[in-house]
Amino acid sequence: MTDTEIRNETPRSWWLLYAAAAASFLPALFFYYVGEEAIFPVSALEMWYHNEPVRRLLLGMDLQHNPLFTWLIIPLSALFGWDAMLVVTRGIAMASTVLTGVAVAGLAQFLYGNRVFSAVSAVIYLTLADLFFYRGWLAYVDPLFGLLVFAAIAALWVACERRHAGWLALALLALTGAFLAKALTAYVFYAGAALVLLLRGHRRFLLSLPSLVLHAGALALPLLWLRLFAASRGQDARMFSEIITKLTPDNLVDYLLKLVAYPLETLLSLAPAALIALWLLSRRLQFSRAATDAHLLTALLIVLVNYLPYWLAPHSHVRYLLPLYPLAGLVIARALWLSGGTALATIRRWVIALIVVKLLVMLIAFPLYQQHYRGANYRQVAQTIVARTTGYPLYSVNVSASGLSVAAYIDTARLPQPPLVIPPAQWSQGFVIAYEPDPQLGEIAEKYRLGGNDLYLLCRGAACTAQPAEGLRK
Numbered sequence: 001m002t003d004t005e006i007r008n009e010t011p012r013s014w015w016l017l018y019a020a021a022a023a024s025f026l027p028a029l030f031f032y033y034v035g036e037e038a039i040f041p042v043s044a045l046e047m048w049y050h051n052e053p054v055r056r057l058l059l060g061m062d063l064q065h066n067p068l069f070t071w072l073i074i075p076l077s078a079l080f081g082w083d084a085m086l087v088v089t090r091g092i093a094m095a096s097t098v099l100t101g102v103a104v105a106g107l108a109q110f111l112y113g114n115r116v117f118s119a120v121s122a123v124i125y126l127t128l129a130d131l132f133f134y135r136g137w138l139a140y141v142d143p144l145f146g147l148l149v150f151a152a153i154a155a156l157w158v159a160c161e162r163r164h165a166g167w168l169a170l171a172l173l174a175l176t177g178a179f180l181a182k183a184l185t186a187y188v189f190y191a192g193a194a195l196v197l198l199l200r201g202h203r204r205f206l207l208s209l210p211s212l213v214l215h216a217g218a219l220a221l222p223l224l225w226l227r228l229f230a231a232s233r234g235q236d237a238r239m240f241s242e243i244i245t246k247l248t249p250d251n252l253v254d255y256l257l258k259l260v261a262y263p264l265e266t267l268l269s270l271a272p273a274a275l276i277a278l279w280l281l282s283r284r285l286q287f288s289r290a291a292t293d294a295h296l297l298t299a300l301l302i303v304l305v306n307y308l309p310y311w312l313a314p315h316s317h318v319r320y321l322l323p324l325y326p327l328a329g330l331v332i333a334r335a336l337w338l339s340g341g342t343a344l345a346t347i348r349r350w351v352i353a354l355i356v357v358k359l360l361v362m363l364i365a366f367p368l369y370q371q372h373y374r375g376a377n378y379r380q381v382a383q384t385i386v387a388r389t390t391g392y393p394l395y396s397v398n399v400s401a402s403g404l405s406v407a408a409y410i411d412t413a414r415l416p417q418p419p420l421v422i423p424p425a426q427w428s429q430g431f432v433i434a435y436e437p438d439p440q441l442g443e444i445a446e447k448y449r450l451g452g453n454d455l456y457l458l459c460r461g462a463a464c465t466a467q468p469a470e471g472l473r474k
Contacts, residue, residue: 009344014119017351018101021126024355025094027362028137029087032375033405037139041085042408044073046419048082054229059396059407060421066225068180069141082412089139096143097136100150101126104326107154108333110161111295117337120344124336125329127351130269133358135319141182142322148178149186149323153193153302160202165210172218178323179222187222189323192306200298255314262311262318269318270328272350277335280343296334303327374451378402381448382409385433385457388446392463393430395423400435402450407433429461 039058046057047070056063056070072092077085105122109115126132135142151174159167171190178186198206205211267274291297303324310316336343370376385394385406396407411419423432423441432441434456442458449455459466 009116011115011119014116014123018119018123018126020355021123021351022098024358024362025137029090031366032370033086033378033408034138036401036404037086038404038408040069040073040139040141041089042404042411042419044070044077045082045085045411048074048078049419059399066180066182068177069144082415085412086139090137093139093143094137096147097131100147100326103151103154104329107157108330110158120337121330121333123351124273124333125326127354128269128273128325128329129271130318131325132354133361135322142319145178145182146322146325148174148181149189150326152178152190156193157197160197160205163205165214168211168214172214175218176221184222188309189306193302196298196301196305258314265318266321270332273332273336273347276347277332280339281335293334293338296331299327299331303331377450378405379409381450381455382406382413386410386413388457389431392466393427394420395430396420396433397422398433398435398455400453402453402455403433403435406455427460429463431463432458434458
């Protein structure tokens with residue numbers, strides 16, 4: 001590059017920016033439950049309590065989902081205490097997000113051999129709006145899944161460039177981990193990347209005997225898993241049925257609206273860097289320079305090939321694209337880089353502004369929201385229910401986000417008693433946490449308001465005459 005401003009850039013300044021962006025995630029460690037975050041901590045607690053090594057449990061039911069994420073949660077929660085299981089789960093998600101940024105830098109360094117660009121790529125990835133403000137810290141499996149899928153694709157790319165079977169083995173190991181973390185879609189992302197690399201000059205390596213043998217072995221692993229561990233519970237059928245359901249449109253109008261809205265939602269998720277890069281690429285000079293960058297075109301094709309199924313599918317969500325965010329970040333970073341030092345200066349100012357805004361949200365706005373609307377009341381209601389139900393059986397049929405959040409606090413508060421489960425077919429007295437009134441389950445003992453939802457405590461038998469404790473009932 002001949003641009004003076006780019007020559008004056010240093011890796012250290014961008015890595016300091018990356019460290020600041022990564023540190024801005026830390027306040028979220030101590031938030032109350034958000035959305036459906038309770039699913040994984042509760043599932044991990046139930047697996048640990050019942051000494052279940054494989055089956056993902058929730059309220060005693062088999063979720064028929066893969067357990068890698070919970071395998072990571074269990075030992076750390078057992079070490080730090082199950083009261084910290086949400087902190088542990090969020091910590092794993094955050095670490096996965098930050099490590100993915102480092103992996104982006106590693107791939108960028110391998111492809112372009114420029115330490116400044118590598119650091120810029122990491123910063124761009126980490127500050128993509130959807131990831132930076134929300135999905136990068138939520139206690140979901142998606143950041144871990146994204147890390148493993150991207151590691152598989154990046155290692156595959158390196159293997160093709162170096163014609164090295166060791167890197168290919170590493171790619172397939174990461175791919176297997178991605179499957180064990182979430183779903184069969186890991187293989188779809190990988191296949192899309194392999195197809196692009198095959199067509200971009202790496203056919204000889206990918207179709208070589210070592211490659212075919214390694215891929216055959218890797219593809220056999222999920223089949224063995226589904227047969228040896230999950231077939232009797234129908235997990236393979238469930239996983240395929242989920243895919244088929246997403247490919248079935250409800251009606252034509254909704255589908256057409258989705259086709260229009262999905263790219264716009266994607267752009268907003270990748271803002272502000274993607275919007276700035278698109279504007280710069282619209283200038284003929286910058287587009288010409290980008291068109292001659294072979295690695296940029298390869299990365300862009302991998303993103304597009306994998307993006308199309310989610311765009312065209314009648315039912316999909318932007319969060320399913322998380323494994324593509326690292327490559328999207330690399331593409332965006334390269335477009336900005338080719339636009340010169342002025343573009344880098346612009347994006348630096350945007351990143352600093354994003355960090356400031358995020359800190360205001362994390363330190364002030366979101367804690368206030370949780371304290372006064374939804375969050376703190378999960379724990380308060382859990383404490384009230386524990387006091388109200390002492391001495392009686394307690395069950396739950398409430399699998400809503402608020403119901404599971406309350407159940408998570410109840411489970412940890414009642415240890416060493418067993419975690420909550422759905423009620424048995426026959427039970428004569430006790431309590432059950434329900435989403436709505438149900439006379440067949442029991443009488444209404446208490447009603448709690450949690451943000452925009454109600455949570456009901458129903459009772460049977462002598463439990464209905466038990467003295468209620470003071471709490472948040474209405």
